[in-house]
Structures are given as C-alpha cells and as structure tokens.
Amino acid sequence: MKLYISRYIFLFTVVLLISCGDDQSEVYNVFRYNQINHITSLDPVFAKSQNNIWATHHLFDGLVRLDDSLNVVPAIAKSWNISEDGLTYTFILQDNVKFHKNKCIDENRRVTARDVSYSLRRLISEKVNSPGSWLFTDKVDGPESFEAEDDTTFVMKLNQPFIPMMGILTMQYCSILPQECVEYYKSDFRSNPVGTGQFQFKRWEENQALFLVKNEEYFGGTNHNLDGIKTTFIPDKKIAFLELLNGNLDFVNGLESSFIHDLLTQEGDLLSKRKEALNLIKAPYLNSEYLGINMVNQPEGSPLRVKEIRQALNLGLDRKLMLTSLRNGVGKPANAGFVPSGLPSHDPLKVQGYEYNPDSALILISKAGYDSSNPLPEIELFTNKDYLDLTTFIARQWQEIGVKTKIEVLESSILRDGMRKSSVPFFRASWIADYPDAESFLCMFYSKYPAPPNYTNYSNSEYDMLYEKAIKTEDIAERYELYHQMDNILIEDAPVIFLFYDETALFFQKNISGVSGNAVNLLMVDDIKKEREIGAD
Amino acid sequence: MKSLFYTFLSSILVLVSAVVLISSIIYLAPVDPARLTFGQRTDGGALERKQAELFLDKPLHIQMLYYLNDISPVGYGDGVRYKSKGIPYYKPFVAEYSSGVLFKIPYFRESFQSGRSVSALLIDAIPKTIILAITAMMIAIFFGVILGIIAALVKDSLLDQVILSVSVLGISVPSYVSAIILALVFGFLFRDYTGLNLQGSIFDINDIGDEVIVWKNLILPAIALGVRPLAIITQLMRSSLLDILTQDYMRTAKAKGLTFKKVVINHAVKNSLNPVFTAVTGWFASLLAGAFFVENVFNFKGVGGLTVNALINYDIPVLLGCVIFVCIVFIGINILVDYGYRIFDPKVRG
Numbered sequence: 001m002k003l004y005i006s007r008y009i010f011l012f013t014v015v016l017l018i019s020c021g022d023d024q025s026e027v028y029n030v031f032r033y034n035q036i037n038h039i040t041s042l043d044p045v046f047a048k049s050q051n052n053i054w055a056t057h058h059l060f061d062g063l064v065r066l067d068d069s070l071n072v073v074p075a076i077a078k079s080w081n082i083s084e085d086g087l088t089y090t091f092i093l094q095d096n097v098k099f100h101k102n103k104c105i106d107e108n109r110r111v112t113a114r115d116v117s118y119s120l121r122r123l124i125s126e127k128v129n130s131p132g133s134w135l136f137t138d139k140v141d142g143p144e145s146f147e148a149e150d151d152t153t154f155v156m157k158l159n160q161p162f163i164p165m166m167g168i169l170t171m172q173y174c175s176i177l178p179q180e181c182v183e184y185y186k187s188d189f190r191s192n193p194v195g196t197g198q199f200q201f202k203r204w205e206e207n208q209a210l211f212l213v214k215n216e217e218y219f220g221g222t223n224h225n226l227d228g229i230k231t232t233f234i235p236d237k238k239i240a241f242l243e244l245l246n247g248n249l250d251f252v253n254g255l256e257s258s259f260i261h262d263l264l265t266q267e268g269d270l271l272s273k274r275k276e277a278l279n280l281i282k283a284p285y286l287n288s289e290y291l292g293i294n295m296v297n298q299p300e301g302s303p304l305r306v307k308e309i310r311q312a313l314n315l316g317l318d319r320k321l322m323l324t325s326l327r328n329g330v331g332k333p334a335n336a337g338f339v340p341s342g343l344p345s346h347d348p349l350k351v352q353g354y355e356y357n358p359d360s361a362l363i364l365i366s367k368a369g370y371d372s373s374n375p376l377p378e379i380e381l382f383t384n385k386d387y388l389d390l391t392t393f394i395a396r397q398w399q400e401i402g403v404k405t406k407i408e409v410l411e412s413s414i415l416r417d418g419m420r421k422s423s424v425p426f427f428r429a430s431w432i433a434d435y436p437d438a439e440s441f442l443c444m445f446y447s448k449y450p451a452p453p454n455y456t457n458y459s460n461s462e463y464d465m466l467y468e469k470a471i472k473t474e475d476i477a478e479r480y481e482l483y484h485q486m487d488n489i490l491i492e493d494a495p496v497i498f499l500f501y502d503e504t505a506l507f508f509q510k511n512i513s514g515v516s517g518n519a520v521n522l523l524m525v526d527d528i529k530k531e532r533e534i535g536a537d
Numbered sequence: 538m539k540s541l542f543y544t545f546l547s548s549i550l551v552l553v554s555a556v557v558l559i560s561s562i563i564y565l566a567p568v569d570p571a572r573l574t575f576g577q578r579t580d581g582g583a584l585e586r587k588q589a590e591l592f593l594d595k596p597l598h599i600q601m602l603y604y605l606n607d608i609s610p611v612g613y614g615d616g617v618r619y620k621s622k623g624i625p626y627y628k629p630f631v632a633e634y635s636s637g638v639l640f641k642i643p644y645f646r647e648s649f650q651s652g653r654s655v656s657a658l659l660i661d662a663i664p665k666t667i668i669l670a671i672t673a674m675m676i677a678i679f680f681g682v683i684l685g686i687i688a689a690l691v692k693d694s695l696l697d698q699v700i701l702s703v704s705v706l707g708i709s710v711p712s713y714v715s716a717i718i719l720a721l722v723f724g725f726l727f728r729d730y731t732g733l734n735l736q737g738s739i740f741d742i743n744d745i746g747d748e749v750i751v752w753k754n755l756i757l758p759a760i761a762l763g764v765r766p767l768a769i770i771t772q773l774m775r776s777s778l779l780d781i782l783t784q785d786y787m788r789t790a791k792a793k794g795l796t797f798k799k800v801v802i803n804h805a806v807k808n809s810l811n812p813v814f815t816a817v818t819g820w821f822a823s824l825l826a827g828a829f830f831v832e833n834v835f836n837f838k839g840v841g842g843l844t845v846n847a848l849i850n851y852d853i854p855v856l857l858g859c860v861i862f863v864c865i866v867f868i869g870i871n872i873l874v875d876y877g878y879r880i881f882d883p884k885v886r887g
Contacts, residue, residue, distance in 0.1 A: 030744050038846070040651040048576035126586060131575040133583050190652060202746050206653075206661070207838050207846070208738055211746040228746055235836060239735055242725075413568045413851060420572060434578060452578050 028227035029530050031512075033251040033523070034240040038207045038233050041190035044175035045123050045130035051233075053172045054523045058212055058229060059100075060175035060195035063091055063116065063154070064166060068516050068524070070344070070436040072166045075220075076111055076176055076196065077154070086161030086474065091116070091154040097219040100200040102192075104184035111176055111196060113148035118179045120146040120156070132173030139165070161472045163479065167435035198222055198525065199229055207233055224514070224528045244507060245277065250530065251508040251515070253523070257389065260328050263507070268329025279508050282330060283517020284342030286433035287502035288441060289334070291381065291394070295495050296457040297422040303376050303403075304426060308368040310494035314354040316361035316401040322393055323500055331500040337487030338445075339438040340501035342519035345480040346438075351487045353498055361401045378404040383428040384412040390499075391428055419455050429455060430502070436520055438483045439471060445490060456495040463489050544875070548868045555864045556608075556857060557601060563853055564597050570649050570851040591649065607644045608861070613637070619644060622654075645861075646854040648847075655858040658843060663862065665739060666832070666839030670824045672755055673763035678817060681767045685774020685813075686806060692779060700771065707768025713830035716761035720834060723757055733757055736836035758835045762828055766820050773816055777809040818877065822870040825863065 037051040044056040063077040077091040097111040121143040122128055124136050138159075140146070145157045158165065168174070181194040193201050196219065199212035210231040214222070232249070234240045237256035241263070243249045263274055270280045293304050303309040319333035332341055335355055336348035370376045383391045388409055395405035410418065418424035431453070433440040443449060446467045447459035463486055470482040490496070504521050514527035571587040572579070588594045592603055606612045615636045619626045624644045631637030645655035688700040724735035737754040781787065782805055790800045825840075832841030840859055847855035 028745050030746070032744065046652075048574075129583055129586050129590065131579065131583065134578055134580045137580055187647075187652060203742055203748065205740055205742050205748065206651075207842070208740065209742040211742045213746060230742065230744060230746070234736065236736070242735070411568075413573055414566070417568050417572060420569075432577060434576075450580060452580075 029225060029532055030228040030230050031226045031251065031525065031528060031530055032230045032232065032249050033253075034232045034234050034243065034249050036233075036235055036237060036240070036254070039204075039210060039231075042193040042201065042204070043190045044172050044177065044193075044195075045128055045132060046190070047172035047175075048131040050521065055210060055212075055231065056172045056175060056193070056195075057197070057522055058199040058525065059193050059197045059201060060172065060177065061097070061197055062169060062172070062174045062176060063093075064169050066170045066436065066518070066520060066522070068518050070342075070519055072170055076116070080166075086163070086472070087158050089156040089158070089165070090149075091156070093152045093154060094219060095152055097196050098217050099178050099181075099196055100194050100215060102181060102194045104181040104192075105178055105194060109178065112151045113154040114151075115176050115178055116154045117146040117148045119176045120174065122177075122182070123173055130173065132171070135168050135171065135173060161474075163471055163474060164435060164437040164439045167437045167440075171435055198224070202228070209233065222526075224525055226525065226528060226530060229525065241507075244509075247509070250512050251506065251523075253504060253506050253521075255327065255330055255505055257326075264328040264330070264505075266324055266328055268327075277510065279510060279512070279515075281506045281508075281515060281517045282503050283506070284332070284340065284519050285502040285504040285521050286340055286342050286436060286440075286519045287430055287521075288338055288340045289331075289430045289499040289502060290338070290428075291497035291499065292419070292427050292429050292456045293495055293497070294422050294425045294427075294455075294457055295459070298425050301377060302379070302425065303368070303370070304379065306368045307493065308364040309370075309376070310497075311354075312361040312364040312368075312401065313398060313403065313497055314494055315357045315364070316403070317354075317394060317397050317497065317499075318356040319498075319500055320356070322390070322397075326389055326393060327500075330503050330505050332503065334498035334500050337484075338490050338496065338498065339441050339483065339487055340433075342501065343433070343436060343438055345483045347480070347484060350484040351491070353491050358401050365402065376403055378406050379426060380406050380408055381426050381428065382408045382410055382415055382418065382424040384415050385409050386412070387428050394497075420451050422451060422457055427455075433520060438480075439467075442467060442470075442483060442486050445486075445495065458493075458495045460489060460493065544872055548872070551868060552861065552864050553605065555860055556605065559860050560601055560604065560853065560857060561597065563851065563856065564600065566851065568851050569593070570853055573850055574649055604646075604857070607646060610640060610643055612639055612641060614639060616641075622647075645858045648855045649852045650850050650855075655854050658855060659840070659858050659862060662838065662840045662843045665837065666825060666828050666841065668739065669755065669758055669762065669828055669832070669837065669839060670821065672759040673824060673828075674766065674817065674821060676759055676763040677766035677770055678813075681770025682774050682806075682810070682813065684767075684771040686778060686801075688771065688775040689778035689782070690801070701775075704768035704771045707764050708772075710764065711830075712762055712765060712827045713834055715764045716758065716831045716834040719757050719761050736834075738836065738838040738842075740838075754835070754837070758828075758831050758837050761834070762824060762831045765827070766817070766824065769816065769820070770813055773813050774809065777812050778805055781805045781809045815874075815877075818870065818874050822867045825866050 035051045035054065037049065039051050039055050040046065041052060042055055042059065044060050047053045047056045061075045063075060064072050065075040067073045076093055076097050078094045080089060080091045082089050093111065093113055095110065099105055099109050099111065101107060123130050124133050124143065139162050140157065141159050147155045149155050175195060177195055182189050185192045191204055198215055198218050200215045202213045203211045212229045214227050234243065237254065238259050240249065240252050241256060241259050244252045263271060265271055268282065270278060293310060298305050319335065323329055323331045323333060335353040336346065337351040337353055339346050365376065381391055381395065388407070391407050395407055398405050415424065415427060419427055419429065431441060431444060444453040444455065445458040445463060446454060447464050451457065466482050466486050470479050473479040473482060504517055506515055506517055508515050511531040513529045516524060516527070518524060571584060571591055571593050574587060575584065592600050606614065613636065615634055616626050616628050616639055619641055622644065624641055626639050626641035628637055628639040647654050648658060684700050688697045691697050720735055723731045724733050733756060734754055737751060739751055739754050741749055741751050743749045787800065787805060790804050828839060829841035829844060832839050833845050836842065840862060843855060844859040847859065
C-alpha cells in the first residue's frame with residue numbers, strides 16, 4: 001500500500017514537471033487578437049454585437065460588403081440592379097464561390113441563389129427569432145419576397161422603397177449559409193459554422209479561445225499572409241494590454257481608462273517609450289455618444305422640459321476639454337449634429353452644432369425664467385459605472401453655469417431596460433451605426449419607431465416628414481440635404497446633449513502591417529501581413 | 538432507514554427552496570433578460586416572441602412551477618417541448634399528444650445568451666472546478682500535515698511561534714484576497730522568473746490551433762484556494778499530535794526502546810491524522826464555494842466563472858443550474874459526513 005502511494009506521488013510530480021514545459025513554437029503565421037466579451041454564437045443570424053460580428057465576418061460572406069471607405073462593393077453578388085420604383089432588387093451571383101469543407105456538405109458545393117433566399121428567409125423566420133429580424137420588418141411582405149430565379153439570379157422585393165437597403169445587406173446578419181449544414185447541426189450550428197469566408201472554423205474552447213484557419217479556396221483570392229486567426233477572450237482590458245506588451249497578442253482595440261496614460265499622450269499619440277514596440281491607428285468610428293432626454297416622460301417641474309435649458313446645457317459643455325482630459329484626445333467633439341464624422345453625409349458647414357459658450361448658456365437660462373430667486377431644480381442623470389468619470393466631468397462643467405446635477409449610477413442592463421421603458425428621464429447612451437448610412441442614426445428620432453431606436457420618445461411632425469422623404473430619395477445630394485435639415489431640427493430642439501463622435505484606437509505589434517481602421521469598427525484582415533520573427537521556431 | 542428517507546426528503550426541500558429563493562431575487566430585478574439577448578435595436582415583435590419563448594411573459598409563480606416541472610425527474614405535460622430539445626422522456630399513462638405524468642431526465646433548459654444547453658455548460662465547467670478543489674486540498678493536506686508535525690515537535694520554539702502566527706494569518710485572510718496577492722506577485726511582478734500567467738484556465742488552444750492542457754494555470758488558483766484549509770490543517774495537526782504525544786501509550790512505546798522516529802511516525806502521526814481527515818471532508822464543500830471568487834480572479838472557467846458570467850447577463854437558467862449544482866454538492870457532502878461519523882464513530886451511532 002505504501003509503495004502504491006509513493007508511486008502515485010512520483011507519477012504526479014512527473015506529470016507536473018512535464019506539463020510545465022509546454023512549448024508553443026509558432027509553426028504557423030497566426031494573427032492573435034483579444035475580445036473583451038465572449039462569443040455567444042458563430043451563427044451569423046445571432047451576430048448582434050461586435051464579438052460575434054468579427055468572428056462571423058471572417059467565416060461568412062454576404063451578397064455585398066463594405067470596403068475601407070464604406071462603399072458597398074460586390075462579394076458573393078458580382079452585380080446588382082435596382083428597379084425604377086426602388087422595389088425590386090436583382091442580384092447576379094458569382095458562380096465560383098465554394099462553401100468550406102465539412103462533413104455536412106458535398107465537397108466543392110457552390111453557392112447558388114437558393115442559398116441566398118434560404119439564408120434571408122431564415123433571418124426573418126419567427127421560429128429562429130433572430131435579433132436581426134428587424135432589418136426587414138415592414139420592408140418585405142414575407143419569405144416569398146426572397147426568391148431564387150435560377151442558380152445565379154436572386155431577386156428581392158420590397159413593399160416600399162428603402163434607399164439604405166444595400167447598406168443593410170452588408171451586415172453580418174445577411175451572411176449566406178448552406179441549408180444542409182443548418183439542418184445537419186440544428187442548434188449546434190452555432191459551434192459548427194460553415195460559410196464561404198476567408199477563414200474556416202477549426203476549434204472553439206468556449207469563453208477561452210477561438211481558432212480559425214485559412215480558407216485555401218477563397219473565391220476572391222487572398223492578400224493576407226496568415227495561416228490562422230486566434231481570438232482570445234480575456235475579459236479584463238488591462239490584462240489584454242499587458243498581453244499585447246508581452247508579445248502574446250498581435251492586436252488589441254479600444255481604450256482602457258486606467259491604462260490610457262501609460263499608452264497615449266494627452267494629444268492622443270503613442271508615448272515615445274511605447275512607439276518602439278507598438279503601432280497605433282486611430283479611425284473615426286460610427287458611434288455617437290450623447291445624453292438622452294426623454295421628451296415625454298419628464299417629472300413635473302423638470303427644467304429639461306424647457307427647450308432653452310436643453311440648449312443651455314449643450315452650450316455649457318466644453319467637449320474639447322472633456323476629450324483631452326478623459327480620453328487622451330481619442331474622439332471628436334460632437335459639434336455638427338447627431339450624425340458622426342466618418343459618414344459621407346456628415347458636413348460641419350451645413351450642420352452647425354453647439355460650441356462651448358457658457359455666457360450664452362447663462363442668458364438662455366435666465367430667459368427661461370430661472371435666476372437666483374428662482375433657481376434651477378436639481379437634474380438627475382443616470383449612467384452606468386463605465387461612464388461615471390465622463391458624467392462627473394459634465395456635472396462639474398454645468399455647475400459653472402449654475403445647473404446642479406445629481407448622478408445616479410445604475411447597472412448597465414438595468415439602465416438599458418429603463419431607457420426602453422422610458423423610466424429614466426435623463427441618461428447617458430451611445431448609438432452605433434448598424435449600417436453606414438445617416439438613416440441608421442436619424443431613425444432614432446422618427447416618432448413612429450418605439451424605443452429603441454427612439455429612446456428619447458422624440459416626436460416632431462416636420463422631422464417625420466423629412467425622414468419619410470429621405471428614405472425614398474435616391475439622389476444622393478438631395479438625400480444628404482434632407483439629412484442635414486433633420487440634423488438641424490435636432491440641434492434646435494435638443495432632445496439630446498451631443499457629446500462626441502467616437503474613434504477607434506487600434507494597437508498592434510511592429511511586425512504587423514495592413515491593418516486599417518474603418519468606421520464600422522469591423523476587423524478586416526484582408527490585407528494583414530504578419531512578418532515572422534527570425535528564429536521564432 | 539427511516540432517517541435516510543427523511544434526509545432525502547429534507548434535501549429535496551432545501552433544493553426547491555434554494556431555486557425559489559434565488560429565482561425570485563433574479564426575476565424581481567428590474568431587467569428584462571430577453572432584451573439582453575438582442576443587439577441595440579429590436580422592433581417588429583421579436584422581443585415579445587422571445588419573452589414568450591422563454592416564458593417571461595408569464596407571472597412569476599407560473600414561471601417557477603414550469604421550471605420546477607422541467608428539472609424534476611417526474612413531471613407533468615405532453616412532452617412536445619422535451620422532444621424538440623432532445624430530452625428523453627417516458628409518458629406511460631396517456632396518449633401521444635395529451636398531457637399526463639411523465640418520467641424524464643432533468644431538463645435544465647438552455648442559456649438565454651448562447652442557446653447552449655445548461656447541462657452541457659455544467660458538464661464543461663464542473664470538472665475544472667473539481668480539479669481545482671482537489672488540487673487545493675492536496676496542497677493543503679500535504680503542507681498542512683508537515684507543518685503541523687514540525688510545529689508540534691518543536692513546540693514553544695521560535696519556529697513553532699512563526700508557523701502558528703502565519704497559520705492564524707492564513708485562516709483570517711479570505712481566499713479572494715490571497716488570490717489577488719498571489720496573482721500580482723507571481724503572475725505579474727515575478728512573471729519572468731515563475732513563467733506563470735496572471736489569468737487563464739487549464740483547457741486552452743495554443744498558437745497553432747491545438748487543444749492543450751495548461752497545468753501551470755492550476756498552480757496559483759490552487760494555492761490561493763488551499764491557503765485557508767492549509768492553515769487550519771496545520772493547527773489541527775499540531776494540537777492533535779501534541780495531544781497524542783502526552784498519551785500513556787507513547788510513554789510505553791518509548792519505554793520498550795523504539796526509536797524516536799518510529800514512535801512519532803508509526804504511532805503518533807498515524808493516530809493524530811483522524812481528526813484532520815474528518816475536518817477535510819467537511820471543508821471540501823465550502824472549498825467549492827470559495828472557488829467562485831478565486832476562479833473569478835484568475836479567470837478560471839469553472840462553475841464559479843460560469844456563475845459570475847450568468848449573473849452579469851441575467852442568464853437565469855445557467856445561474857439556477859449552478860445554484861442547483863452547489864446545493865447538491867453541499868447536501869451530498871453533508872449526508873456523507875453525517876453517515877461517515879455514524880460508521881466510524883461509535884459515540885454518534887448511539
């Protein structure tokens with residue numbers, strides 16, 4: 001018995017010793033990046049947030065996609081035609097697109113128009129209940145609106161013209177997938193994705209890491225030199241940055257407020273001590289940060305009911321100072337409407353928003369009937385803990401124009417639920433473009449939409465009329481003119497406090513090239529080249 | 538036999554009340570878990586359909602009854618849902634599509650967030666937590682016994698004082714505090730020398746896409762988790778050995794000419810281990826609970842990590858699955874300890 005025990009102890013020690021020396025030599029050229037949030041599903045109809053979107057973007061293609069400058073360019077569809085009345089979209093497909101090899105599908109199975117109609121019908125099916133089903137709500141009549149005419153011709157029929165539709169089709173929700181695989185794997189398709197993308201699925205240790213390998217038969221040919229992509233899911237941004245500095249990651253995106261001073265100067269450049277090791281690209285990000293004011297559900301006597309006060313709050317905020325002191329210059333002051341810079345329709349000359357002007361703010365406040373004998377009641381601002389520093393800064397600025405603000409910190413999901421139910425009258429929020437068209441932002445103030453997108457319960461008949469006209473206007477200049485008019489109405493009525501237009505900060509190793517920032521914050525690996533360090537093997 | 542039946546019955550009662558209590562707390566939070574499964578935009582009735590799918594449109598007590606019906610091996614219903622989810626069931630008394638009593642394996646539903654079955658998530662996570670807990674316990678027993686023996690043999694010396702005071706510190710520091718300290722010191726400051734990671738689980742994918750088992754990620758969490766039992770075992774071992782060393786038969790052993798080594802190892806240590814092992818079994822359950830915090834610090838993807846993540850996302854089925862797991866562990870170990878005493882200790886049996 002004694003002998004046995006000592007044997008086990010010996011065995012255990014040996015196992016421990018062996019496992020200590022796990023070597024991870026780089027045989028392949030693998031691009032390694034981190035995502036803060038776990039991937040919940042690799043099925044593109046559940047690509048609701050960045051974590052899922054990035055992975056499904058590597059794995060799948062849609063009919064069309066976005067290029068770096070946000071133009072809609074061909075992907076699986078090589079050309080398309082929109083009818084005079086804007087209702088019928090006809091797509092001609094490439095005939096050489098192959099699905100990834102998998103046991104659920106014939107080898108060399110090519111994409112046909114039937115796959116397209118199947119994928120889009122699946123997206124809107126009530127049984128699947130995809131978080132992306134809203135894309136076609138009230139825009140198509142039903143599954144029969146997506147029809148394969150022959151192997152390479154796909155026809156989509158809308159029930160009313162909707163000009164941003166091509167932008168919608170670039171979203172990951174509209175990826176093309178093979179019916180036989182969805183039926184083979186059923187609910188496990190989420191962890192066995194089969195698509196046509198530049199990379200195909202290899203392994204997923206859920207919540208830990210995802211590994212994709214290069215698709216050698218990609219129809220577009222490939223320009224990157226990667227053999228694989230590894231995504232890790234380190235939930236702590238600080239640790240992810242440490243891993244980047246230690247060389248265990250190739251790429252990290254986003255900012256971490258407690259770490260920012262160790263990376264960036266006040267002006268938003270890399271610190272000189274970091275420049276030797278890292279590269280940085282900043283790019284506009286189609287994300288508008290704002291404070292929303294519920295226009296219907298304001299408590300009795302709330303000063304936010306008064307337009308002049310809302311305008312004064314907009315004037316009393318030094319956005320530039322806010323960005324340099326809190327975000328090291330990452331982001332642009334939102335002084336040209338709600339539609340952020342980075343979209344082609346953004347035009348600071350035609351849409352002039354609020355600049356910092358505390359004197360005019362004071363005049364507006366007294367005009368609204370508030371003075372020292374009748375002081376402004378305290379305003380309650382709801383936020384989540386991630387934006388406590390930002391809201392505190394704003395509250396301090398407003399103090400200078402005599403506005404007292406009480407900050408209430410709620411848990412993110414509780415805050416969002418409150419916004420949806422209109423139970424928080426004044427809240428911090430942001431809106432990310434679903435597709436690169438100003439309509440994706442301006443829809444937030446269309447009175448016929450519920451919350452979301454219309455979190456402020458804003459209602460203005462002139463605005464609604466312009467919105468309805470804009471989504472039917474094909475002429476770009478004319479449509480942009482309508483967008484500008486809508487943005488100017490928002491500035492005048494001020495249902496929101498405009499804060500800033502977000503930017504993405506991409507940090508990557510010196511041996512990586514070809515990284516490009518784009519405004520939808522999609523990680524495009526098309527041109528990424530990773531130089532292998534000599535002697536790495 | 539009768540007492541076994543009562544134990545079983547009370548265990549079920551504890552389980553059901555835990556489920557009811559935890560789920561009421563979660564359900565009463567002003568959050569709509571269905572909303573959290575969508576992106577920033579939802580319109581066109583998708584949210585309402587989701588709420589109906591997850592039974593969130595029903596009143597709270599109905600939701601709970603449905604859930605208890607799902608997790609119970611004996612339930613009532615027509616079985617259509619179980620069929621579509623691939624849960625085997627047996628409905629002996631009524632026709633195919635009508636409702637009746639049915640027997641099935643417990644159905645823990647699917648995660649709201651990922652749609653993956655909770656049973657699969659638990660089967661993934663439980664072994665990691667158990668490996669962690671067992672390793673921690675092994676470390677605690679190994680070092681605790683040795684330190685206890687040393688302290689007892691050199692009683693009242695400086696070394697004894699040091700061991701005693703360090704063990705008092707070990708008992709009073711909560712495991713998540715020691716976890717953070719260990720992570721910072723050995724996973725960050727001295728990383729170059731230790732080669733350990735700040736965070737990580739034992740199952741991972743390496744840079745060429747192969748599955749690997751990274752045992753070294755077990756070291757720090759296991760030590761962090763083992764510190765408290767280690768300190769307690771040290772003290773138990775010390776006092777128990779001291780107690781035995783004063784017994785009459787020790788004097789007899791010495792008197793018959795046995796060497797000091799033989800006396801201590803063959804007679805004293807062996808006998809003084811008894812109270813230590815009884816304490817260890819009792820500790821094991823609370824060790825699993827302590828693992829929650831330690832796992833969170835080290836991002837170790839066991840049941841603790843699963844629970845915390847489920848809490849953040851209001852993923853009710855996953856959370857309840859974890860709660861039920863912990864309940865079963867506690868109840869199971871309590872019963873074991875209870876019956877263990879009965880078998881080994883004649884005093885309790887009477």
